[in-house]
Amino acid sequence: MHSTKLLLFAAFLEIICGTGAILQFSNSTDNFNSDRGRRLSFLRPSIFNVVRFSNDECYDGGNQSGTCYTPIECKTFGGSGTAMCANGYGTCCISSLFSKSCHNTTSQKVVYFKNPSYPASDNQQNYCDLSIDVKDADICQLRLDFLDFQLDPPTKGRCLGDRLSVTASKLATNSIPTLCGLNRHSHIYVSVPQDANSKAGRSASILFVTNNNGAYRWHLRITQIECTKMSDLNRVQKSFFGFIPEAALKVSLPAPQGCLQYYSTASGVIESFNFGHYLANMDYAICIERLPDTCKVVFSSSIADWAIDKNDAYKDTAGVGDIQCSNDYLLIPGGSRDGEGPTFDRFCGGKLSYSKSSQEPAPVVSKANGPIVLRFHTDNQLLTQNNLGFRVQFTQETTNCQSVSSNIVSNSLSVASLSAPVLSGYTNFQNTNENLVLRSNTKYLRLK
Structure with missing residues (x-):
């Protein structure tokens, strides 16, 4: 942001x-x-x-949405401010520049994309797209925050009705998975890599295809991310103070290459898309930035928040390792009871646990080198049961850090093992000490 x-x-x-x-x-x-x-x-x-x-987005007295800027900035954008925001330092600027619906193009670095009747739902068959033009040479990613996202659910794991598709120039086809169902408060990153040999502009397309089988609505915030400048600032802040200031965390940070989702906080909740009925043909990376004073990440999930199909008849027990979790799994690098060996990577079944065939959930600890890269993989089989997905709480901890394992291979290999479509279009970020x-x-x- x-x-x-x-x-x-x-x-x-x-x-x-x-x-x-x-x-x-x-x-x-x-x-x-x-x-x-x-x-x-x-x-x-x-x-x-x-x-x-x-x-951030704000609302005036009439519940019309705007964006919080200073009064001078708002005037520059040709907008009008009727309500205060940011504790009185800003004004809620109402301008058509910041809020878009169907069949529009924008080059604004922060823009909100909504269904035509939002906050009300729509139910007509529609083809609604927004084109994002990237003009700043330092922009290399877009972050899409799903402030609201309610479409038709998948049919046996596949988005055959309402769906969201995202494409970008110089990004391989199918790099971003097609999404449907309920995905409120989730997010994705989209790479828009620069091509030094091309003078052509860069763009991304966000497309909602909807039918008239039921009500739908969406509200997305799209942020263009300055990768080099933000990387420099965060790197220097970390080395100077030992942490990234809270103010900087409120600005969208560039994700490591290959990451569809990215978390830079000490704790949080990670959820599969359309939690409650996960999607088929998923294969993407979820990255967690390791904080400098931590040595391990603890992952936990309750019985009600975990169910990923398992390769044996005991679907309700925990699945661990390649044999039990060869088709659908969440990969947690170097996972075990305490982060020490023996460790496993793949987890599935009816419980999240470090113990094979456990009937009770138990936290999984990883001491793998950061950033921690999770991978969610599902096959193309039609899903009929045990398809809840995952909702996992992660916490980075500083306790018992004296015996951190050095024999756990850096989980950057997890990103490298992803299929080519997932990785295509991502570039390394060059840092300069300025x-x-x-x-x-x-x-x-x-x-x-």
């Missing part, structure tokens, strides 16, 4: 700096990257309170 910074003069502090040091403040708001940076030369700088707020971060009153600035 892109964000806005406000600079509030607070006090002066004696700081000895080299002559000619430059303090750069930049707003990462739509289409204004290059011309909105401000450079202030100083010898003894003023200390600023930096108020940074995300350009930015330094200055902290003042727990706010973060970039020095160059």
Whole structure:
């Protein structure tokens, strides 16, 4: 998510700096990257309170949706603000630039895509698409957040009715799985790699195909992600402070290459698409950034939140390893009772447990090198039972870190083992050491 910074003069502090040091403040708001940076030369700088707020969706008094910007930014976008947001620092800017429905094209770096009658549902047969034009050379990914997503359910694991398809230039066909059913609060990343040998623009297409068999609605937030700049900023912040500041976490981070989903928090919940009836022909990576002071990740799931088809007659017991989980499985690298050997990768069955054929769920611990890469794989068989999917809680922990295994192969191999369509179109991100971060009153600035 892109964000806005406000600079509030607070006090002066004696700081000895080299002559000619430059303090750069930049707003990462739509289409204004290059011309909105401000450079202030100083010898003894003023200390600023930096108020940074995300350009989130907001609503005015009439329940019309807008995007939170400063009043000056809103005026620049040709919008009008009728309600405050961001604790009074922003205004809820109403502009057609930020909200789109069917058959539209946009180059805005943050845009919301909704069915025509949203927040109400529609039920007509429709072909509704949004084209995203990528103009900034530093953009290499899109993040699609499913704020609301209710389509027809799959038929025996396949999206034969309502469905979402996402394609992008220079991205292999079928790189992004077709989705349907219920996927509220989920997300995906879409690669839009730059081609140095081509002057053609880059674009992505988001297409909903719907029928008239039932009500449907969707509400997506699409964010263009600046990969090099954000990678640099996060890397320097980590090395300087040992963590990424909370304000930076509110900005969409680039996902590691090959990851359809990405989590950068200490804990969270990961859920299969259309949880309750998982989809056939899935093969994608879910990545978790390992925090620097942690040594293991604990995965747990209740009885009501786990059921993945198993290769024997005992469907309700835990499945572990290649023999029991050869067709449908969630891959957790180096999983075991405590993260030490012997370890397993594939988990399925009626319970999540490190113990084969267990009748009770039990946490699975991984001490594999980060980032942790999970892989959800399903075959093309028509699913009729044991098809709930997974809802897994993960927690990164710092306890008992003295005996971290060194013999667990880095789970980056898990990404490499994915099929070619999953990996096609992803590129490595080049980092350059250009930015330094200055902290003042727990706010973060970039020095160059």
